Amino acid sequence: MYKSQNSRTNTAVRRLMTEYKQLINEAPDGISAGPIDEDNFFEWECLIQGPEDTPFEGGVFPATLTFPKDYPLSPPTMKFTCDMFHPNVYKDGTVCISILHAPGDDPNMYESASERWSPIQSVEKILISVMSMLAEPNDESGANIDACKVWRNDRAEYNRIVKANVRKTLGL
Amino acid sequence: MGHEAEIPSVTAEHDQDQLDDLTILRLTQEIKDVEASKNPLVGDFRPLSVLLDEYKDATFRGKIKCQALGGGNAGYRPVRGDGNCAWRAFAFRYFELLSRLSKEEIEISTKSLQSRTRLLDAAGYSETGYIDFVEETFNLLQKLPDMTQEQLVTEFNNAEVSSAIIVHFRLLAAAYIKTHADDYIPFIDDGEGADISEYCNRNIEAFSVEADHLALSALVNSMLIVHLGVVYMDRSAGEEAVIHDFVPAESASEVALPSLKIELLYRPGHYDIFYK
Numbered sequence: 404m405y406k407s408q409n410s411r412t413n414t415a416v417r418r419l420m421t422e423y424k425q426l427i428n429e430a431p432d433g434i435s436a437g438p439i440d441e442d443n444f445f446e447w448e449c450l451i452q453g454p455e456d457t458p459f460e461g462g463v464f465p466a467t468l469t470f471p472k473d474y475p476l477s478p479p480t481m482k483f484t485c486d487m488f489h490p491n492v493y494k495d496g497t498v499c500i501s502i503l504h505a506p507g508d509d510p511n512m513y514e515s516a517s518e519r520w521s522p523i524q525s526v527e528k529i530l531i532s533v534m535s536m537l538a539e540p541n542d543e544s545g546a547n548i549d550a551c552k553v554w555r556n557d558r559a560e561y562n563r564i565v566k567a568n569v570r571k572t573l574g575l
Numbered sequence: 576m577g578h579e580a581e582i583p584s585v586t587a588e589h590d591q592d593q594l595d596d597l598t599i600l601r602l603t604q605e606i607k608d609v610e611a612s613k614n615p616l617v618g619d620f621r622p623l624s625v626l627l628d629e630y631k632d633a634t635f636r637g638k639i640k641c642q643a644l645g646g647g648n649a650g651y652r653p654v655r656g657d658g659n660c661a662w663r664a665f666a667f668r669y670f671e672l673l674s675r676l677s678k679e680e681i682e683i684s685t686k687s688l689q690s691r692t693r694l695l696d697a698a699g700y701s702e703t704g705y706i707d708f709v710e711e712t713f714n715l716l717q718k719l720p721d722m723t724q725e726q727l728v729t730e731f732n733n734a735e736v737s738s739a740i741i742v743h744f745r746l747l748a749a750a751y752i753k754t755h756a757d758d759y760i761p762f763i764d765d766g767e768g769a770d771i772s773e774y775c776n777r778n779i780e781a782f783s784v785e786a787d788h789l790a791l792s793a794l795v796n797s798m799l800i801v802h803l804g805v806v807y808m809d810r811s812a813g814e815e816a817v818i819h820d821f822v823p824a825e826s827a828s829e830v831a832l833p834s835l836k837i838e839l840l841y842r843p844g845h846y847d848i849f850y851k
Contacts, residue, residue, distance in 0.1 A: 414707055414735055421703055476738055476782040497597070506777045506784055518773070521780035522742050523704035 415474040419444040422526050434530045445470045454538040458562040462569035478503050478520035486568045490540040490551040499546035502532045611657045617667050617731040618653040637808040640816035651840050652848040658783035661846040662741040664839050667731050668848050672835045678720045680833050685716045698750035705746055711739035748790050749775035751797035795821040804838040806849050
């Protein structure tokens, strides 16, 4: 006999649990992530190591990931919870890169060649993209205009500010 | 879908001079969502005369074509205009046509679709990425022989169910393009080279992005047993609606497989299901 399935387990939670398990078992180097509270799979905390040979090297940067109820149809938002001076990070810590936007839902329409959100992306792919964003800012799609200017015009000053933030994340 | 939200008010929450790009995007999306949510994901069958009434004061050329189509029992089933309309219309009609077949025919069609999952692997998608969507399709196919039409409409108006099926079908279409790149590159190449992955990422894999001609062609090719006709009720010259046919490039090897004929009614920017 046919029965409606309206009460079935939420797709988003099932998918987030699967991704969490995979990240525990085989997290890429320099990245860790998981729910802040295992009763709420929609709020995660993650830690990202600063990539080597960049001014971020040595730092460990905490951020939150907030997932929408229809994840993975829509992307999460990501926000650094530490001081972060970077062209593609808003002053409030919100990360602005293409993989966190669906096509057509992108405040920086001109970052044309980069990958957008779709339901087959994942937390792991986001965090890997954020690591490469730290290493290589995209100054065509600036979220922090001051950081863009300093990065473009005064690289020594940019490196100094970033390194000061690195020391802060380490509690120095 | 009775959850009507209020149109978000900008002035109540935000100082208009202070709106940043992200906030503007969010508010725009909220307005679109509220508008879209006024219509069910999949509506009830209506005679074409209802559609003609919508245009009774308009000079829209497509009206003439609609009149030409309007004889007999022709009708349509409206689908929500949320960027997934062609996909949702196709998916609903696929299930509806299958539901009229015998249990054995549904089973053999289900097996045929299951065999196409190998396209997803061949295209390099991870099973974690696609499995939840694919399972939703097969859950519904399994229940299909015992379902009434009304229950099928109810299932499709459950966003979790029909959205998952849409993602499954989107991935099949994208996987077909990725695994038959030579056939598609000439249509994707913009003179500066063609990036198949980027095209699929932007135009097919992402949810809520309208289907284009290539997407529909790839979808039909990926499914094997569906012939698709798109009835164009547009502004082009002529008084008869043009019908674009999409026929699968390869046919199914199993002779016993049923063949389904899906027709969609296209008005500029939107697809509904067409019945004649």
